[in-house]
Amino acid sequence: CAFLGECAEQRRCRELAEASTFYRAVYSEIEEVGWEHLVRFCGDLTSLSFRILDGKGKMHIIEIQLDKTHPKCPPSISADVPYMFDLKWSTHSRLKDVVQQFKKHLEKLQAFWSTLDDIDRSLWVVDPKQASPSVSYRQINMGNDCFIMLSINAFDPRSLPECRFIGSGPIVNLLRNRWRRNGKRWIKDKQFLENLKCLLETQLPIPPDVQKNEQQVECGICYAQSLPIGNPVAILM
Incomplete structure (x- = not known):
């Protein structure tokens, strides 16, 4: 019994030593990334979330799940992006390497997000x-x-x-047929919205708020043109 108790104590001491080594290693690696970038972590430091800014100043969160054998096993990573990158990892890798690879991945996605931003800004x-x-x-x-x-x-x-075309009636069928007929006219070097307009052969609808602002500007111009020439116009501050 004494022998069994001694083995249990040795195992417990080894576990504490390994845990202590793990904590020291993770703390050191967090410092390399920067504590100001750490937004969340669990008590045992196996789950960490870092805030990363891309080249356009937009914030992204990468979540990292560490194995207790870190850095022997590669961490699991996730983020709110359309697809994740293949993490390059070795027993000498550190958290800063994960963050650096994530930053490069964000740069690759800039063209994707720019295209969606153009759509959001210009279409309904x-x-x-x-x-x-x-x-x-x-x-x-x-x-x-x-x-x-x-x-x-x-x-x-x-x-x-x-x-995908949604709706019924002749307009939907007309646009669907144009898309099928003109698909080969899509040119990668052209702006996305120009390509879309070319394929559908129609004026693309702008957002309602933009349309409203344009109408207000036009009304102001029409009003100004109707004012008598030479009459002073009061400006209200």
Whole structure:
């Protein structure tokens, strides 16, 4: 019994020593990344979340799950992006290597996000209302109860997107036929919206708020043109 008790104590001491080594290693690696980037962590330090800014100043969160044998086993990683990168890892790798690879991955995704930003800014997007960085589709109101759903290829955002037509009636059939007929006219070097307009052979609908602002500007111009020449105009501050 004494022998068994001694073995249990030795095992407990070894576990404490290993845990202590793990904590020291992780603390050291967090310092290399920067404590200001750490947004969440669990008590045993096996789960960490870091805040990373991309080249355009947008914030992204990468979640890292560490094995107790760290760094022998590669960590599990996740983030709100359309697809994850293949982590390059060795027994000499550290958390800063994960963060650096994630930053490079964010740079690769900039063209994808820029394409979606152009769509959100220029077209009448009805879904999703608040898109997360991982969402790759946009549903656009084309008018006359006709909608198109574009799925952008995150690996090749300038390529011809998948397009689904939603609605019924002659307008939907007309646009669907144009898409099929003009698909080969898509040119990667052209702007995405120019390609879309070329394939559908129609004016693309702008967002309602942009349309409203343009109408207000036009009304102001019309009003100014109707004022008598030479009359002073009061400016209210």
